[in-house]
Amino acid sequence: MSHDIDMVRFLRNRYDEDERTARAAMWDEESGVWTARPPQASYERYTVADYCDDGVVVVTPENADADGVGRHIERHDPARVLREVDAKRRILDDYERYAAERRRELGGWNTDEVSPILTALAVVYADHPDYRPEWGL
Known part of the structure; x- marks a missing residue:
């Protein structure tokens, strides 16, 4: 026991x-849901965005795929x-x-x-x- x-x-x-x-x-209470957003233009970075579509995290990994890292952050x-x-x-x-x-x-x-x-x-x-x-x- x-x-x-x-x-x-x-x-x-x-x-x-x-x-x-x-x-x-x-x-705030609604900001806990994040979505992954690939770059829309060549000068943009891969981002994880909140419900207002504001960037929460800009994903710029040095030794990993930005899409994979961004989707992992979004999923968790x-x-x-x-x-x-x-x-x-x-x-x-x-x-x-x-x-x-x-x-x-x-x-x-x-x-x-x-x-x-x-x-x-x-x-x-x-x-x-x-x-x-x-x-x-």
Whole structure:
């Protein structure tokens, strides 16, 4: 259970960070949806634009395809990040309810086991300094 509690806490902290980062990239409630816009003229750069069609990011990678980088940024816009954070929080809530019910029914839980559900959610953050190697990779 100790691993589970630590992993849930770790994940909730990462989701809070992800939410804060996404919200910091927004200037109002509608600005979280971004679209990729290829150059319209030879002097323009590839851009990622907001709902007003204003450039959010001008994409000028040195060693990568501007289209690929721009589409990646567009795909992971703040609106999507916030939806993912919400979905992952719901998964954790469901997991905690399930784990509590299982402990109640079985009179305990093997505290040495690392949950494969939590491991799958945590591995995304394996590069974070608070990630523990024993959680699996």
